[in-house]
Amino acid sequence: MAPLNSLEKEYPLIDSNFQIFCASHAIYSVEDFLLHDIDALFTSATNCSSSQKLNQGIHQLLSIIDALHPPLLNGLQLVEDARQNKHVFSTGCQGIDALIGGGLRVGQLTELVGPSSSGKTQVCLMSASTVAKHNCSVIYLDTGNSFSPQRVAHFIGQSSDYVSGNQNVLDRIICYPVFDVYQMFDLLHQLKNNLRSKIGKSDRHVKLLIVDSISSLITPILRGSGPQGHTLMISAGFLLKQLAHEHNITVLVTNHVVGGDDGNSKPALGESWKSVPHVRLLLSRDCGGKVCNMSIIKHPAMASGRTATSVRLFV
Amino acid sequence: MEIGMLPISASKRGKLLAAGYTTLHSIATTSITHLATDIEVSESEALEILNFATRNSALERSSGSNTNVIQGGQTAWDMLNEERFSSSITTSCADLDNILGGGINCKEVTEIGGVPGIGKTQIGIQLAVNVQIPLDYGGLGGKAIYIDTEGSFMVERVLQIAEACIEDMSEYSHHFHKDNQAYGVKMHPNSILENIFYFRVCSYTEQIALVNYLDKFVTEHKDVKIIIIDSVTFHFRQDFEDMALRTRLLGEMSLKLMKLAKNFSLAVVMLNQVTTKHVEGSFQLTLALGDSWSHSCTNRIILYWNGDERHAYIDKSPSLKSASAPYSVTSRGIRNSTSSSKRIKMV
Numbered sequence: 001m002a003p004l005n006s007l008e009k010e011y012p013l014i015d016s017n018f019q020i021f022c023a024s025h026a027i028y029s030v031e032d033f034l035l036h037d038i039d040a041l042f043t044s045a046t047n048c049s050s051s052q053k054l055n056q057g058i059h060q061l062l063s064i065i066d067a068l069h070p071p072l073l074n075g076l077q078l079v080e081d082a083r084q085n086k087h088v089f090s091t092g093c094q095g096i097d098a099l100i101g102g103g104l105r106v107g108q109l110t111e112l113v114g115p116s117s118s119g120k121t122q123v124c125l126m127s128a129s130t131v132a133k134h135n136c137s138v139i140y141l142d143t144g145n146s147f148s149p150q151r152v153a154h155f156i157g158q159s160s161d162y163v164s165g166n167q168n169v170l171d172r173i174i175c176y177p178v179f180d181v182y183q184m185f186d187l188l189h190q191l192k193n194n195l196r197s198k199i200g201k202s203d204r205h206v207k208l209l210i211v212d213s214i215s216s217l218i219t220p221i222l223r224g225s226g227p228q229g230h231t232l233m234i235s236a237g238f239l240l241k242q243l244a245h246e247h248n249i250t251v252l253v254t255n256h257v258v259g260g261d262d263g264n265s266k267p268a269l270g271e272s273w274k275s276v277p278h279v280r281l282l283l284s285r286d287c288g289g290k291v292c293n294m295s296i297i298k299h300p301a302m303a304s305g306r307t308a309t310s311v312r313l314f315v
Numbered sequence: 316m317e318i319g320m321l322p323i324s325a326s327k328r329g330k331l332l333a334a335g336y337t338t339l340h341s342i343a344t345t346s347i348t349h350l351a352t353d354i355e356v357s358e359s360e361a362l363e364i365l366n367f368a369t370r371n372s373a374l375e376r377s378s379g380s381n382t383n384v385i386q387g388g389q390t391a392w393d394m395l396n397e398e399r400f401s402s403s404i405t406t407s408c409a410d411l412d413n414i415l416g417g418g419i420n421c422k423e424v425t426e427i428g429g430v431p432g433i434g435k436t437q438i439g440i441q442l443a444v445n446v447q448i449p450l451d452y453g454g455l456g457g458k459a460i461y462i463d464t465e466g467s468f469m470v471e472r473v474l475q476i477a478e479a480c481i482e483d484m485s486e487y488s489h490h491f492h493k494d495n496q497a498y499g500v501k502m503h504p505n506s507i508l509e510n511i512f513y514f515r516v517c518s519y520t521e522q523i524a525l526v527n528y529l530d531k532f533v534t535e536h537k538d539v540k541i542i543i544i545d546s547v548t549f550h551f552r553q554d555f556e557d558m559a560l561r562t563r564l565l566g567e568m569s570l571k572l573m574k575l576a577k578n579f580s581l582a583v584v585m586l587n588q589v590t591t592k593h594v595e596g597s598f599q600l601t602l603a604l605g606d607s608w609s610h611s612c613t614n615r616i617i618l619y620w621n622g623d624e625r626h627a628y629i630d631k632s633p634s635l636k637s638a639s640a641p642y643s644v645t646s647r648g649i650r651n652s653t654s655s656s657k658r659i660k661m662v
Contacts (some may be wrong), residue, residue, distance in 0.1 A: 057376075116609035116633035126632070132391075145423050145573055145613045148634035149395035170392035177387075181320050181572040187387070193560050216610055220566035223559045256610045268607065290637075 011060055018057040021048065033061055053203045062158075066307045085248045089208065091123060092130035092155065099294060099308040100279060101301055101314075104250045106207070108300075109241050109276065113255045113267040114283030119292040120254040121146045123283070124210045127252060132172040136207035139191065140175045141184060143216045179233055188239050195247045206249055207242070213254040215268045222270070225304035233269065237276035252276070274298075321367045325416040329365070330354040357643040365374065374438060392453050402455055404446050404541060404582055406438065407480075410640035411627055421455075423584045424611070426547075427622060428587035428602040429618030434625055434644045435586045436467045438618075441541045441649045444473065444480050445510050446541045447503070447564075452484050457540025458510040460532070461628075468513065474551060477507040479647035512539070519550040521611055523564060526571050532577050533579050540581050542572075548603045569611030576613075626650055 025041065029032050038058070045054040073081075088255075089103040097103045102125045104110055104127060129152045130140045141145055148287045149170065156169050178184050196205070211217075214236070221229035255273075257265040267273075267280070280297040295307040321328070330333025334353045336342050342350065342365060351361040357476050387511035403418035414417050419425055419442060443461050461468060512532075516522045526570055533539050555561045592601045597620045602609065602617070609615075615631040621641070628639040 115606060117615070121633050143570065143573065144610065145577055146633040147391075147394070149391045149398060151634045152391055153395055167392050170395060173388045174388040175394060177389060177574075177577050178572045179577075185570040188387075213610065215607075216566060216570065219607060220563050220570065222563070224563060228325060256607060258606050265606065 080253035089131050092126040095308045106250045107245045107250050108278040109251050110253045110279040110283050117259050118283040118285045124212050125151050126155050128173050131208040133269045134171045138173040138208045141178045141211045143178050209249050209251045215255045343604050371640050387482040406653050411642050414638040414640045419582050421580050423613040424576050424583040425614045426585045427616045433618040437547045437644050444476050455540045457538050460512045460542045463546045464516050471540035476648040477504040528567050543584045546588040627639045
């Protein structure tokens with residue numbers, strides 16, 4: 001929403017006369033215009049001289065605003081979109097797939113929460129290798145140097161139908177080391193712009209975006225001086241969900257746990273983050289055991305509290 | 316709001332919003348003088364804000380012509396090939412090296428924790444010496460940075476371990492190059508001591524300042540291959556009033572260490588203390604600094620007593636199997652355990 005004077009170049013109707021008129025109503029930017037009472041503006045425009053030009057100017061602004069919002073969809077269009085675009089990707093582990101209704105759904109933000117060494121990175125690596133095997137691209141944002149290409153190669157090699165062609169599959173997984181929340185935003189914006197300008201190219205679409213872990217990027221800025229950290233966290237969540245929905249990607253993020261008030265552990269990042277992911281899964285590992293347990297905290301289609309019986313991740 | 320994603324101060328952000336600039340595009344299309352007068356800052360500050368904004372919109376404009384790949388990433392295939400050539404730092408204990416897949420890996424942050432007296436500082440000193448083993452003998456030939464927060468670094472001990480290391484190397488060279496006299500070891504214990512950069516920090520602010528400074532230091536001394544912090548938790552444990560501040564500072568410090576490890580291809584080893592945690596009715600020993608800190612390392616090794624023997628256990632790793640191995644601390648440094656019943660336990 002630019003200040004009005006910057007629109008003058010492209011839209012000659014919004015000339016200085018119009019701007020002076022708006023300034024008399026304390027309107028300096030398009031945002032102020034939206035907040036103002038439009039009918040009152042129309043009536044005061046008719047009372048002024050050159051009212052026709054002012055009216056045209058107001059209509060011009062309204063049409064600019066109309067062009068900016070996303071299209072309105074009805075329920076039938078949403079169902080069609082879901083059928084054609086929003087598929088389900090297997091995570092590579094049957095137990096997890098059975099728990100979350102088939103796998104990771106395109107268009108949804110899935111969060112893995114768990115204490116240290118409970119298997120979050122392993123689930124991410126396994127999902128990445130499974131999606132890459134199905135001829136789709138994977139983008140992996142790694143904040144803790146835990147991306148292990150060795151492990152991914154091991155997962156790919158496990159499946160019997162891929163004897164050769166490991167390089168092709170591994171070439172589809174791209175890992176970005178990210179150590180700063182602003183760096184993550186840069187990357188996500190670049191990805192958004194790339195995807196927007198490449199509509200029509202059918203090969204090698206990005207289908208899985210993993211951020212491991214988003215909590216280590218956000219914890220240093222949360223609850224500092226001012227609400228800046230909180231704003232960044234919520235806008236990161238919105239950006240990820242927008243990427244997921246508009247460009248048909250499934251997004252997977254990992255989070256850690258902190259100690260709660262009553263001694264139980266709860267997911268980090270606080271109360272406001274709770275509503276951001278579509279699916280929240282809690283992982284835990286028995287002390288020194290090879291077996292990880294996964295339970296649903298939140299899911300749009302499954303009952304929460306469902307647990308997966310032993311999910312063996314270390315083969 | 317896209318303004319929120321610019322790394323500028325809160326007051327400047329407030330001024331931009333009050334003047335009506337809510338998107339990066341709106342900033343990018345104005346001139347410096349306009350911006351400076353609108354938000355009442357100096358021209359140099361306006362130029363800085365403009366640079367941030369145009370950098371982002373330049374990315375928007377150029378994306379149409381470029382390839383699909385965003386800058387800064389590597390494919391898994393390239394990383395796999397690189398991994399084959401990356402070297403690791405031996406711990407001088409063959410069992411420990413085996414479970415670690417060759418030793419402490421570069422480009423990763425490893426946390427080693429244990430009860431007092433188990434040998435954490437000894438391992439730290441051994442690694443600082445071993446990183447200097449020349450390339451001919453299978454080492455990295457690099458230098459070490461040792462950050463001491465507790466004052467447990469004893470120079471006499473380092474000298475002892477360095478001398479033992481040189482003796483081992485000359486024994487190795489005699490063994491394999493018996494006929495060639497020219498393969499004598501040319502290292503002197505003093506040169507090993509010279510290549511360890513020692514920093515003593517006495518408060519948490521000094522520690523954070525030092526971690527910030529390390530970036531510049533390692534750029535100037537490019538052959539540093541390991542940074543050992545002993546111990547990383549000491550100054551953060553006592554009397555920290557503001558827990559939220561502690562979490563933020565630790566999170567930021569761990570990200571900086573990760574970045575150092577990745578960008579300069581060096582190993583970062585953090586030594587940590589233990590504390591007790593009340594879990595399901597019993598008290599368990601866990602590493603200090605809480606749950607959020609436990610995610611700030613790539614690998615974690617826990618040292619513990621098993622009867623009379625010292626053992627090391629891999630608690631967290633993205634690619635190594637959970638296993639434990641015995642080791643011992645001798646006058647020559649860390650060596651294999653000499654117990655007769657020693658074997659590597661796969662957990």
